Amino acid sequence: MRARVGLLVWSVLPATIALGPLLGALLPGGGHLLLRDGVTTPRSHLTDSALGLGEGAARAVPQDAVVAVASSVIDGGALVVGILLLALTGAGVGAGVLIARLLDTTAAAPRMVAATVAIWNPYVAERLLQGHWSLLVGYAALPWTVVAAAALRREIGPRSVAAIVLCLGIAGLTPTGLLMNALLAVAVVLAPGAPRRLATGIVLSATALLSAPWSVAALTSGAGAASDPAGVAAFAARAEPGLGTVGSLAGLGGIWNGDAVPSSRTTWWALVGTALLLVVAAAGVPALWRRRSPVIVAVTGLGLLAVLVAALAATPLGLDVGRWAAESVPGAGLLRDGQKWVALWMPGLVLATAAAASSAVRAGVASLLVVAALPDLAWGVGGALRPVQYPDDWTRVAATIGASERDVAVLPSGTFRVFPFSGDVPVLDPAPRWLAADVLQTGDLPVGGQVVAGEGERAREVEDQLLAGRAPDPSLGVGWVLIEATSRGEFGRVDESLGALDAVHAGPDLLLYRVPDAVTPPPADRTAAVATHLLWAGLTLAAGAIVAAGTVRSRRR
Incomplete structure (x- = not known):
């Protein structure tokens, strides 16, 4: 012993x-x-x-x-x-x-x-x-x-x-x-x-x-x-x-x-x-x-x-x-x-x-x-x-979206972020873990000056629309657009896109918009996933x- x-x-x-x-x-x-x-x-x-x-x-x-x-x-x-x-x-x-x-x-x-x-x-x-x-x-x-x-x-x-x-x-x-x-x-x-x-x-x-x-x-x-x-x-x-x-x-x-x-x-x-x-x-x-x-x-x-x-x-x-x-x-x-x-x-x-x-x-x-x-x-x-502290905006946005059946699109583009509160090291976007709704992600990874493409084709389509200044196509099932305003990254012409959306939350760190008339995507069959x-x-x-x-x-x- x-x-x-x-x-x-x-x-x-x-x-x-x-x-x-x-x-x-x-x-x-x-x-x-x-x-x-x-x-x-x-x-x-x-x-x-x-x-x-x-x-x-x-x-x-x-x-x-x-x-x-x-x-x-x-x-x-x-x-x-x-x-x-x-x-x-x-x-x-x-x-x-x-x-x-x-x-x-x-x-x-x-x-x-x-x-x-x-x-x-x-x-x-x-x-x-x-x-x-x-x-x-x-x-x-x-x-x-x-x-x-x-x-x-x-x-x-x-x-x-x-x-x-x-x-x-x-x-x-x-x-x-x-x-x-x-x-x-x-x-x-x-x-x-x-x-x-x-x-x-x-x-x-x-x-x-x-x-x-x-x-x-x-x-x-x-x-x-x-x-x-x-x-x-x-x-x-x-x-x-x-x-x-x-x-x-x-x-x-x-x-x-x-x-x-x-x-x-x-x-x-x-x-x-x-x-x-x-x-x-x-x-x-x-x-x-x-x-x-x-x-x-x-x-x-x-x-x-x-x-x-x-x-x-x-x-x-x-x-x-x-x-x-x-x-x-x-x-x-x-x-x-x-x-x-x-x-x-x-x-x-x-x-x-x-x-x-x-x-x-x-x-x-x-x-x-x-x-x-x-x-x-x-x-x-x-x-x-070292542990970091999230700004209060994250709690407010998570509560606003709740367990929405419609998906969330996030900008800036890409999978990684650089926030003032987390230092200069790129971090995975925390939104998919913060939010109870599904967050669309391309899965693209920047490595050594090049981008390794991920598998998120629907996410990439929505992201391209936002960067080009267009609101997401309602048929794609995106009900929310989240702008992580303090992160470095590409935002494109998203300001033009936001005019067609309903502003829900405007904080110092996060901006949240609702997509009007967005179609609710069919629910995934969770039976096999839960069973496994x-x-x-x-x-x-x-x-x-x-x-x-x-x-x-x-x-x-």
């Missing part, structure tokens, strides 16, 4: 330091995360888009539905920041449990090093800066998935099956999280030395069922059947200073967005920091090799393969293949951000660094080197993670209850 508490406390410490000022969002009125793709609001709503029924590909399900339901009870900003804190802490504790199980040790030193590596690395820093909080939930599940899959190899029973379902269900908050953990679980159960067929079938069946919220949405709506091939190069892994692409990825860095990196990764320290991390890992390789464990080989092999594939995907040949896939293979857009799959390297890296920490002294040195490799992850990644979300939630909660009950019984014994 003392060892478990020590591991938990050790994991909470770096997680808290990494999030820093963002933890203020946990307090009443503490503000909200609003940084690049990370957008929280006081309350989200169970709109068609939140269920994956919009024009765009279902990339944020069941995540958006979970936040919509949970934010009816707790402030959405506190909810997401709380999940982030649990995820980072869970990554550290999971890494420690992984070491205890696979290295068969009760020593505290290697588990502490493992926890430090799992939390304090460029992947975590870059995804925090990009706002990918839900991806970090899937990342945090990786060591737990290895432990659960290894248990499934040894014995197939209610508790071992429930454990793997629970890990995949939690990771399944996003499609990428589920697929990463499923790949890892399959690699473990297929490793030589244990019965494979039934265990593999269990993992694949669980993955198929838990992916239903987004896979069924993609099949029934047709969204995401093809994606813009320009996104392949735009989202390819990036070489950091002093490192090639392989070196950046091997150090768990290399995110496509060069602006979403800690300042230390933009200088020669990127090379030094990566070298420090990999030197610590290399010191443990001989100890891992002597174990001849099929599971350890599978875990590290998959991680190295992820590094290699992500690096190859950024080469001219890899980019050509990716562009072909984007145009020809349904759902290939899910794979375009190649660097995010490097998360699969984390469990192997954790094993190697922990194997090097055979004593308290070595553990202390290793932990110091890992932290020194990325000093500016501290305090909200150098202060970049309930399936995912039911399986995950049931698995959690079985694991909890089994844990209580074993501790009593």
Whole structure:
């Protein structure tokens, strides 16, 4: 018990330091995360888009539905920041449990090093800066998935099956999280030395069922059947200073967005920091090799393969293949951000660094080197993670529109905004999460000086009409036009459009207009979407209850 508490406390410490000022969002009125793709609001709503029924590909399900339901009870900003804190802490504790199980040790030193590596690395820093909080939930599940899959190899029973379902269900908050953990679980159960067929079938069946919220949405709506091939190069892994692409990825860095990196990764320290991390890992390789464990080989092999594939995907040949896939293979857009799959390297890296920490002294040195490799992850990644306060206009407009059956069009054009109250960093438009009505979005993403086209054709048609000075065609089902007046962006000749609309709200930040005679679009059939979300939630909660009950019984014994 003392060892478990020590591991938990050790994991909470770096997680808290990494999030820093963002933890203020946990307090009443503490503000909200609003940084690049990370957008929280006081309350989200169970709109068609939140269920994956919009024009765009279902990339944020069941995540958006979970936040919509949970934010009816707790402030959405506190909810997401709380999940982030649990995820980072869970990554550290999971890494420690992984070491205890696979290295068969009760020593505290290697588990502490493992926890430090799992939390304090460029992947975590870059995804925090990009706002990918839900991806970090899937990342945090990786060591737990290895432990659960290894248990499934040894014995197939209610508790071992429930454990793997629970890990995949939690990771399944996003499609990428589920697929990463499923790949890892399959690699473990297929490793030589244990019965494979039934265990593999269990993992694949669980993955198929838990992916239903987004896979069924993609099949029934047709969204995401093809994606813009320009996104392949735009989202390819990036070489950091002093490192090639392989070196950046091997150090768990290399995110496509060069602006979403800690300042230390933009200088020669990127090379030094990566070298420090990999030197610590290399010191443990001989100890891992002597174990001849099929599971350890599978875990590290998959991680190295992820590094290699992500690096190859950024080469001219890899980019050509990716562009072909984007145009020809349904759902290939899910794979375009190649660097995010490097998360699969984390469990192997954790094993190697922990194997090097055979004593308290070595553990202390290793932990110091890992932290020194990325000093500016501290305090909200150098202060970049800070909660923001929305102007009062947002509350007023949300109350005015209510749960309207007609859609909302928003200007300026595009998907990202730059607000005075959120700083100079572009952020996803918060309107789709603030409003209970569906907000039309083109899904266009500005990346590296070019625009990667999204799937929102109806949104693009309405946006073009407004920019050209025309009121939206009433047949398109747009009942409201929201002008985010303080944001930078293109407004075109929208002033000419507004003359034909009814002014409803005029505040310092937002202007709201009603479209006269707008046709109410036919309601989407939510039956399948709701059923698949309930399936995912039911399986995950049931698995959690079985694991909890089994844990209580074993501790009593």
